[in-house]
Amino acid sequence: MEHRLSEKWIKASIAGTIWAASEIVLGSFLHNLKVPFSGNILTGIGIVILISISYIWTDKGLFWRAGLICALMKTMSPSAVIFGPMIAIITESLLLELFVRLLGRTIAGYLIGSMLAMSWNLIQKVLNYIIFYGSNIIEVYSDLLKFAQKQLNIKADIVWSPIIVLLVAYALFGLLAAVTGIRVGRKMLRQPVQDLPITNNQPSGNVPGKTGQEFNYSITWLLINVGLIICSFILLNMTTWVVWSLAITGIVIVWSIRYKRALRQLSKPKFWILFVFITLVTAFVITKKAQPGGNSLLKGLLIGIQMNFRAVMIIVGFSVLGTELYNPVVRIFFLKTSFKNLPLALELSAESLPLFIANIPDIKTLFRNPVSVFYRVISHAEGRLSEIKGNAASAHKTFIITGSIGEGKTTYVKKLIEIFRKYNIKAGGILSERVINNSQTTGYDLVNIETGEKEIFLRQYEECGSERIGRFTICPKGLVFGNAILKSLVLSINTFVIIDEIGLLEVRNKGWSDCLNDLLENARNNIILIVRDTSILEVTNKWNLKDAIILNINEIDYQNAGLYIIKNMNSKSGN
Secondary structure (H helix, E strand, C coil), X not given: CCCCCCHHHHHHHXXXXXXXXXXHHHHHHHHHXXXXXXXXXXXXXXXXXXXXXXXXCCCCCHHHHHHHHHHHHHCCCCCCCCHHHHHHHHHHHHHHHHHHHHHCCCHHHHHHHXXXXXXXXXHXXXXXXXXXXXXXXXXXXHHHHHHHHHHCCCCCCCCCHHHHHHHHHHXXXXXXXXXXXXXXXXXXXXXXXXXXXXXXXXXXXXXXCCCCCCCCCCHHHHHHHHHHHHHHHHHHHHCCHHHHXXXXXXXXXXXXXXXXXXXXXXXXXXXXXXXXXHHHHHHHHHHHHCCCCCCHHHHHHHHHHHHHHHHHHHXXXXXXHHHHCCCHHHHHHHHCCCCCCHHHHHHHHHHHHHHHHHCXXXXXHHHHCHHHHHHHHHHHHHHHXXXXXXXXXXXXXXXXXXXXXXXXXXXXXHHHHHHHHHCCCCEEEEEXXXXXXXXXXXXXXXXXXXXXXXXXXXXXXXXXXXXXXCCEEECHHHHHHHHHHHHHHHCCCCCEEEEECCCHHHHCCCCCHHHHHHHHHXXXXXXXXXXXXXXXXXXXXXXXXXXXXXXXXXXXXXXXXXXXXXXXXXXXXXX
C-alpha cells in the first residue's frame, strides 16, 4: 500500500515548475517594464516548454498536469489576484493537450493546439469584461463602434473587426511559439545533453512565499463569502441603486477588515481610471441613443457605476475566496480525491523552484537566441528527473514496534519519544494509555503526543457508543479526536508520526485506517506503528509494509531501539 509519487506526476512537476519559474522571473521583469502583450510572451514561453519537453517525455496527460502545477505555483506570488492567471494557464495547457491527443504528436497537433492556446488569452479577456461588467459592456462596445462607423462614414460593419484582427495576431504568435518549441524538441533528440554544467544566474527577485502572520482560515467564512457574492449579484439585478450600492460597500468594508491583501487591486490607479472611463463611456453611449428630453445622462452614469460595482464584487470576491482556499483543511480534502498526487507534486515543485529560477536567463539572452536558451533550460529537466528518481530510495521509513498484549508497548514508545526529544527530533501522533481500576484494564484514553491533551477512546463498562471492539465500547469522541490529530500530520512536518495502535479495527477499514492510508501515501515523515504480535502479518500484508523495520520490545531495549531508529530514519524528513 505504500504509494509514492508516480513518474508521470514527477515529470509534470518538473515541467510545471520550469513554466512557473519563467512566469515568476520573466513575468516580474515584463510587468515592471509595462511591456505590451507580456501575457502573450509568457504564454508563448509556456508553450515552448511543453512542446519541447514532450519530445523527450512522451507521457499522455503531461501537458494538463504541468499546467495545473504551474497554475498552483503561481499562487505563491504575493498578488491577491490568482484566479485569472490560474484559469488561463490551466485552459492553455488543456487546449494544447486536447489537440495533441486528437492529432497526435505531429506538427499539425502542436501548431493548432498552440494557436488555440494563445488565442485563449484574448477570449479570456473578453469573457472577463463580460463577467466583470455584465452584458451591458457588449452593448456599450457595439454602440460605440457603430457610432464611430457612422461618424467616419464607413459602409462596412466594423463592430467585430478589432476582435478579429487581434484574434489573428494572437494565433500567429501561437504559431511562432509552436515552431520554436518544435525546433527545441528536435534539437533535444539530435543532441542529448551530457551533464550540462548548471550556471546559477542571480534571480531577478526572491522566490516568493507566504509572509507575515498566519491567517486564521475558516470554512465558515468560505461559505459566507460565497453567499455574499451570490446575494450581491441578486441585489444588483433586483433592487435600486441605493440598496445595492450600500450593501456592496458594506460587504467590501467587512472584507477589508478580514482580508487586507484582497483589496490591493482596488488601491491601484489603473482600476479607478478604468472605473471613471467605463462610467463616462456608458453615459455617453446611452445619451447618444436616448430620445431628446429624457434624463439619459443620469441613467447612463448609474448603469456605468452599476457595472463597476459588479466588477468590484468579482475582483475582491474571488480574491477573498482564493485566500480561504489556502486552508489546510481544503488541501486535506483533495488528498481524498483522484488528485491525491497533487500535494506531493506541489511539494516537489516548491523544492525544485529555486534551482530552475536560478537557471532562467535574462530577457535579452532569451530573445537573442531562443532555441539555444530553451535547449539549455529543458536540458536541466532530465537531470532533475534522474536526481528525484535517485532520491526515491530515501523516502520515509516505516517502523513497527510490536509485543504481546499487556507487555508495555505504549510505555516503551513513551521512552522512545523521550530519546527523540533529547536529540531535538520532532514526534507527533497518538498514544493509547490504559485506564486501570482495581488492577483491571477498564479502557483506554488517547493522548496527543505533541500537546498532552487527552480524550476517552475505549471503555469496558460505559456505553459511550454503539460500536464495539472485543470487550470494549468505542467512544465516537475518541475516534474524532484521534483522526483529527492524524489528519493534521499528513501535510505537516514531524520527523516521526506515531500511531498507537494499529490492529483488527484498522484491518477492517475502521479506526485509523483512512489516516494511515494518507500518511503512507503522502507524508514526508517517518512512521512508527504500534502493532500487537498477533496482528503483524495482517497489518503488513494489508498495507504492503514488506520494507518496514520491525522491533520487538522483548528483543531490543528502548535505548538501543531509539538509537537504531534515529540511525535508520530518513534524514530528509522534518526540519
